[in-house]
Amino acid sequence: MSQFFALTLAHVRRDTPDSMVLTLNVPHEHRARFAHRAGQHLTLRAWVDGQELRRSYSLCNVQGDGSPQLAIKRIADGQFSQWAHRHLQAGAVIEAMPPTGSFGLESPCGAPRHHVAFAAGSGITPILSILETALRDEPTSRFTLVYGNRDLASVQFRERLCQLKNTYLTRLSIFHFFSNEPQDVELFSGRLDERRCGSLLTSCVQVSTIDHVYLCGPAAMMKGVSSALLAKGFPAGRIRQERFGTDPAVRPPSSVTVSASGVQLTVRIDGATRRLRLASGASSLLDSMLAAGLAPPYSCKAGVCGTCRCKVLEGEVQMQSPHALGPSEVAQGYVLACMSSVQSPTLELAFD
Ligand SMILES: Cc1cc2nc3c(=O)[nH]c(=O)nc-3n(C[C@H](O)[C@H](O)[C@H](O)COP(=O)(O)OP(=O)(O)OC[C@H]3O[C@@H](n4cnc5c(N)ncnc54)[C@H](O)[C@@H]3O)c2cc1C
Ligand code: FES
Known part of the structure; x- marks a missing residue:
C-alpha cells in the first residue's frame, strides 16, 4: 500500500518572485490523517522526466486548520522546485504523504512563555506555523521572530507577518535582517550570523527572558545562532532545530553482511x-x-x-x-x- 494520497491544489499563490504558496484540498475522509502539529512537514511526490522525485515541505499554516499550506522556494537547478514552479497551479493534483516530524512547540506548561525563533529564507515555513499556533493557543505567552533574508522583496509571507503583528501587537516582536539591502540600524544590515545574533541578544532580546528557541534555515545560520545563544548561557536542551538540507559529510551506512543467508x-x-x-x-x-x-x-x-x-x-x-x-x-x-x-x-x- 502506498502512503501517498492524490490531493487537488485549492489555491496557488506567488508570494515572492521565487516562492509560491500552495493550499491542498483534503477530502473529508482524510482530514484526520492530514491534521498536522505546528512544525511538521509532509512529503510531495512527482515524476519528472520519468524520474520519481520526493521532497519534504513544512506546513506553514496554523495547527488545526484543515487545509494544509506549503511554500516552495525555487532553487537554482533544483529539480523539484523548478518543476513545481513551472507546473503547479490551482486544480492540479499532487501526491502527498500525511504530515510527520517532531520539530514543533514545546508542550504548554500553563505559565506564560517567551518563544524565540530564528529563521532564514524558506526556513520561515515551520516557524510561521509554530508562531501562529503559540500566539493563538497561549494567550499570555509572547513570541519573538528574528528573520534573515537577502532583501525586503525576498521576505516570504511579508503580508501575513504584518497582519499577525497587527493582531498580536504587544505579544509579537519581529526583527528583520537583510544581507543585501542596507537598513537604518546597522545591526540589521548583513547576514544573521553569530556576531549579529550575539549583539541582538545583548541589545534587543534578553536571554534570561527566553523559554524556548526554534531554529530553521541554512546550516551556517543555525550554527552561528546556536553558538551565540550557548555563549550567553542559554541551555542547549531548550533549542529545537529543523534542517532542510543534507550534510555532504554524512553518507548512508555501508552494507554489512551479518549472515550469508541474509x-x-x-x-x-x-x-x-x-x-x-x-x-x-x-x-x-x-x-x-x-x-x-x-x-x-x-x-x-x-x-x-x-x-x-x-x-x-x-x-x-x-x-x-x-x-x-x-x-x-x-x-x-x-x-x-x-x-x-x-x-x-x-x-x-x-x-x-
Ligand atoms: C523537513 C524538511 C522541510 C522542508 N521544508 C521546505 C519548505 O517549507 N520550503 C522549501 O522551499 N523547501 C523545504 N525543504 C527543502 C525541500 O525538501 C527541497 O530540498 C528543496 O525544495 C530543493 O529541492 P529541489 O529538488 O528543487 O533541489 P535539488 O535538485 O534536490 O537540489 C538542488 C541543490 O539545492 C540545494 N538545496 C536544497 N534545499 C535548499 C534550500 N532550501 N536552499 C538552498 N539550497 C537548497 C541542495 O542541497 C542541492 O545542492 C525542506 C526539507 C526538509 C528536509
Ligand atoms: S528518508 Fe529522510 S531521514 Fe530517512
Whole structure:
C-alpha cells in the first residue's frame, strides 16, 4: 500500500518572485490523517522526466486548520522546485504523504512563555506555523521572530507577518535582517550570523527572558545562532532545530553482511505485518527493504527529514547521523532506516 494520497491544489499563490504558496484540498475522509502539529512537514511526490522525485515541505499554516499550506522556494537547478514552479497551479493534483516530524512547540506548561525563533529564507515555513499556533493557543505567552533574508522583496509571507503583528501587537516582536539591502540600524544590515545574533541578544532580546528557541534555515545560520545563544548561557536542551538540507559529510551506512543467508525481517507498515528475508548488499536498511519490494515511507534518503523513522522492536541496527531524531526518540529505540545498517541476523521493526 502506498502512503501517498492524490490531493487537488485549492489555491496557488506567488508570494515572492521565487516562492509560491500552495493550499491542498483534503477530502473529508482524510482530514484526520492530514491534521498536522505546528512544525511538521509532509512529503510531495512527482515524476519528472520519468524520474520519481520526493521532497519534504513544512506546513506553514496554523495547527488545526484543515487545509494544509506549503511554500516552495525555487532553487537554482533544483529539480523539484523548478518543476513545481513551472507546473503547479490551482486544480492540479499532487501526491502527498500525511504530515510527520517532531520539530514543533514545546508542550504548554500553563505559565506564560517567551518563544524565540530564528529563521532564514524558506526556513520561515515551520516557524510561521509554530508562531501562529503559540500566539493563538497561549494567550499570555509572547513570541519573538528574528528573520534573515537577502532583501525586503525576498521576505516570504511579508503580508501575513504584518497582519499577525497587527493582531498580536504587544505579544509579537519581529526583527528583520537583510544581507543585501542596507537598513537604518546597522545591526540589521548583513547576514544573521553569530556576531549579529550575539549583539541582538545583548541589545534587543534578553536571554534570561527566553523559554524556548526554534531554529530553521541554512546550516551556517543555525550554527552561528546556536553558538551565540550557548555563549550567553542559554541551555542547549531548550533549542529545537529543523534542517532542510543534507550534510555532504554524512553518507548512508555501508552494507554489512551479518549472515550469508541474509536477515530475517519482520516489519509492520500501514497496519500490516510482513515477514521476509533481506538480502545483504544494499547500503542501508531502507534500500534493502525497497530492494525486497517493501514500500516503507521515505523522502530525503539522507537522514534529514525523518520520514523513514521506525522503531526497532527486536534485533540490532547501527545508525549514523540521527539529525532528524530527538534524544528521547533515540532512547525509545527509534531509528532512521535510511541511515541504518542491520547488525543482527533477525530484526523486527514497526513504521506505524
Ligand atoms: C523537513 C524538511 C522541510 C522542508 N521544508 C521546505 C519548505 O517549507 N520550503 C522549501 O522551499 N523547501 C523545504 N525543504 C527543502 C525541500 O525538501 C527541497 O530540498 C528543496 O525544495 C530543493 O529541492 P529541489 O529538488 O528543487 O533541489 P535539488 O535538485 O534536490 O537540489 C538542488 C541543490 O539545492 C540545494 N538545496 C536544497 N534545499 C535548499 C534550500 N532550501 N536552499 C538552498 N539550497 C537548497 C541542495 O542541497 C542541492 O545542492 C525542506 C526539507 C526538509 C528536509
Ligand atoms: S528518508 Fe529522510 S531521514 Fe530517512
